[in-house]
Amino acid sequence: MFTGIVEEAGTVRDVTATDGGRRLRIEGAEVTEGLERGQSISVSGVCLTVEEFADDWFEVFLASETVEKTYLGEVEAGDSVNLERAMAADGRFDGHVVQGHVDTTAEVADVREVGEDWEYEFAIPEGFGKYVVDKGSVTVDGISLTVAERGDDTFSVAIIPETHAVTNLSEKEVGDPVHLEVDVIAKYAERLLDDAGFEVGRKEVLGAPEQ
Template sequence: MFTGIVEEIGKVVAVEKREGNVNLSIAAEMTPELKIDQSVSHNGVCLTVVSIKDDTYTVTAVQETLNKTNIGNLKKGDPVNLERGMKLGARLDGHIVQGHVDQTATCTEVRETEGSWHYTFKYDPEIGNLTIEKGSITVNGVSLTVVNSKPEEFSVAIIPYTYEHTTFKNLGKGDLVNLEFDVIGKYVKRITELS
């Protein structure tokens, strides 16, 4: 379980394909505090630490993860948003994030507006996910508030701190991002469908 508050930006130092899986080695300041079998969010994708060496750790993405996220697009040198699992009893600064990506979306617009940035994303509504104005959304592991909701797209506003301390500063028009829709909203939608 995560909060969508990025702790640091790691750097991909190696990508190794092994059968249908991909092993990603990440250099990060948090590495000395990690342990084998710990969950870490990578651009919003919960992956398990399988090895640690010096300031680098390795995680494995299986085919299911590669099919539903942008993790398979990462290459050596790419930045990645990182967050360790939340601590019970700590403040929940973002929102409840599971690290289970629902689908990907494409960035269709980036607009700077007097000290902040507006990003618009288009996604496939046929999968059944939805956003609401002022609702929560996770984009590449970052907890955000929806500012403009439409049936197949939404926008978010990024403050300077988030812009500088996440991979949003590297995100441009046409880039693929991971989306995790609000878990409470997903349960409410499912209950109403069954009624």
């Protein structure tokens, strides 16, 4: 589990294509401190397993499903990615519950500089609008953010200078892809409501009295 508080923006150092996917070597001085093989790292919001590492780099493997469902299948050497190690059990929980399981890929719709801050607007992919609410939590490229405004088919977030400096958002332009993970609590709530609806429907079909 992650918190969505990005530790640093790392750089893809090398990409190797294999029969089953892609292997990335990523440079990151902070996240490699105390790193161990087999640990999880969020790479722009995608939970991946460390296979090899050294003082300032680590390697992860992208299975075919990850290549197909995320834009990591398109990154090349020199590209910037957001990095966060898995949350420590005794650490502060400064963001929100982030699983590292990307739901979909969205697109940057607009970037606006507002004083010292920035506003980023993202297009909401079809079928995901119900999970995005005003002032709700959302994860964009592994960054825990609050929805500032919800439009008909877009949502916007406010980016403070620190987030702009530490993450790869500073390199994103209109049309660029981003990974989107909606709040898992919303998905659990949807499942509970679906199950409740199913039970009510089943009782009505069987002629059972309403509770």
